[in-house]
Amino acid sequence: MIEPSIALFGESFEEASRVLEELLEETGAQYSLLVDRKGFVLAHREALWAPRPPALDSLATLVAGNAAATKALAELLGEKRFSEIVHQGEQQGIYVEEVNDLALLVIIFDQNAPVGRVKLYGKRAAGRLDHITQRAKVESGTARNQLGLDTEYRESASALLDDLFGEP
Amino acid sequence: MSTINFATREINFKIVYYGPGLSGKTTNLKYVYSKIPEDRKGEMVSLATEDERTLFFDFLPVDLGEVKGFKTRFHLYTVPGQVFYNASRKLILRGVDGIVFVADSAPNRLRANAESMRNLRENLAEYELSLEEIPLVLQINKRDLPNALPTEMIRAVIDPEEKYPLYEAVAIQGVGVFEPLREVSRLVLGRLVSSSKTS
Numbered sequence: 001m002i003e004p005s006i007a008l009f010g011e012s013f014e015e016a017s018r019v020l021e022e023l024l025e026e027t028g029a030q031y032s033l034l035v036d037r038k039g040f041v042l043a044h045r046e047a048l049w050a051p052r053p054p055a056l057d058s059l060a061t062l063v064a065g066n067a068a069a070t071k072a073l074a075e076l077l078g079e080k081r082f083s084e085i086v087h088q089g090e091q092q093g094i095y096v097e098e099v100n101d102l103a104l105l106v107i108i109f110d111q112n113a114p115v116g117r118v119k120l121y122g123k124r125a126a127g128r129l130d131h132i133t134q135r136a137k138v139e140s141g142t143a144r145n146q147l148g149l150d151t152e153y154r155e156s157a158s159a160l161l162d163d164l165f166g167e168p
Numbered sequence: 169m170s171t172i173n174f175a176t177r178e179i180n181f182k183i184v185y186y187g188p189g190l191s192g193k194t195t196n197l198k199y200v201y202s203k204i205p206e207d208r209k210g211e212m213v214s215l216a217t218e219d220e221r222t223l224f225f226d227f228l229p230v231d232l233g234e235v236k237g238f239k240t241r242f243h244l245y246t247v248p249g250q251v252f253y254n255a256s257r258k259l260i261l262r263g264v265d266g267i268v269f270v271a272d273s274a275p276n277r278l279r280a281n282a283e284s285m286r287n288l289r290e291n292l293a294e295y296e297l298s299l300e301e302i303p304l305v306l307q308i309n310k311r312d313l314p315n316a317l318p319t320e321m322i323r324a325v326i327d328p329e330e331k332y333p334l335y336e337a338v339a340i341q342g343v344g345v346f347e348p349l350r351e352v353s354r355l356v357l358g359r360l361v362s363s364s365k366t367s
Contacts, residue, residue, distance in 0.1 A: 013175035038263035039243070040171045040180050057210045057229045061243070065215075065224060068259040154361045157235045158354055164208060164232060165350040 008042050012136040019128050020045040026121045029109035036103050039064035063096055063106050097126040103133050178239045181356050182263055186288050187270035188280035189249035192309040192339040197226050197246055199345045222248040225260050258291045266303040266356040268348050273316035282325040303355035305348045306334040
């Protein structure tokens with residue numbers, strides 16, 4: 001298994017969630033997410049006043065795809081990376097900062113949050129999340145063994161597959 | 169590799185539909201989307217050009233349900249098939265858990281099938297992966313074409329050793345769409361379990 005995996009749970013998950021929460025308070029942004037490079041949401045926080053967020057799955061996938069494309073662009077130009085991505089619309093904006101090779105920090109904000117503040121605190125938070133995710137990086141298999149992902153899991157999952165995708 | 173989120177108790181798998189341009193990868197996803205109940209699927213995202221050619225990827229999250237306390241979810245992706253888009257195609261393979269290779273039955277696409285399979289191997293190699301490590305299932309699509317090539321002939325160029333499960337399909341009518349998806353999902357689940365045993 002080549003791709004490293006992040007097992008964010010227990011204390012490290014709480015810690016990451018706290019960073020995301022503080023980030024919302026500091027910047028006045030609506031949503032903050034920690035997303036892995038494959039496009040899966042690892043942790044997320046919403047401001048109390050924010051409306052229901054858009055589909056987080058789609059959001060994370062597009063952000064990760066976009067970040068991968070941006071990185072490939074940077075490499076074409078001989079750069080190691082372009083560290084941040086900002087998209088600003090009339091009402092809302094998205095700020096994406098690289099946490100490290102494993103994860104991305106995503107902040108969604110509206111006009112109430114000045115973009116300078118989002119960037120400043122975003123970079124700071126990314127630094128803290130870097131430590132947390134590096135610590136949570138696991139050798140594949142170790143964490144899985146603790147889960148009891150055994151043949152029973154496979155059989156139950158297979159039965160659900162038949163339900164959803166039809167009997168063979 | 170599957171992503172396990174312990175905090176939210178979720179296991180996610182990434183399945184990628186690969187194959188030459190216009191072989192029907194997006195058609196597969198659209199059919200799956202149309203048949204899965206509302207509460208078991210997320211939004212389908214398509215990044216396509218104006219003439220409906222996939223530009224970057226299509227994406228569809230499917231919820232399998234809860235297994236032993238874990239929400240199990242499959243993320244289905246398609247790659248852009250056109251040779252031209254290899255840079256973005258490669259990006260989609262990152263973190264792939266299983267592949268459905270969609271081949272085209274049209275006689276003039278035989279070579280495109282072979283080239284796409286070679287391209288898949290090359291792109292996986294860049295992630296230091298090989299088809300020995302990633303579950304692969306073949307779908308021979310467009311079996312309804314009047315001049316469709318014999319399945320064996322297509323298999324000979326993409327899987328001469330006959331190593332992979334093969335399904336015939338007419339994806340646009342939904343024939344042979346779910347079978348390969350179920351099989352690759354099964355293989356991916358099996359791999360998760362066996363890798364946790366051996367390590």
